[in-house]
Amino acid sequence: MKAIVLVLWVACLAAFALPEHLWWASAGRMLFFGLIVVHAVEFALFLPKLRAAGGSLGHHFVQVMLFGIVHVRSLAAPAR
Numbered sequence: 001m002k003a004i005v006l007v008l009w010v011a012c013l014a015a016f017a018l019p020e021h022l023w024w025a026s027a028g029r030m031l032f033f034g035l036i037v038v039h040a041v042e043f044a045l046f047l048p049k050l051r052a053a054g055g056s057l058g059h060h061f062v063q064v065m066l067f068g069i070v071h072v073r074s075l076a077a078p079a080r
Helices: 002-017 023-045 047-052 057-067 069-074
Strands: none
Touching: 002 023, 002 057, 002 069, 023 047, 023 057, 047 057, 057 069
16 A cells, blocks of 8 residues: 555656646646645644654654555554
8 A cells, every 4th residue: 555655656746847737747746735734734643643653753754744544554553
């Protein structure tokens, strides 16, 4: 699943190299910025779970910004 999300990021980045009059250039750029906003919100919402998971918070930040909920779901549930 992470590979699919990574391909989506690459496609969105490629949109910046396309001429502006192409529909994919506009759609890809909007999707790129939309992904950044959505993943930043996900990071804020899941911050307690990310802290409880242990490890580097910087690592979790990068993973959530790249993969979003896919990374959060891959974390083990905290022990109770």
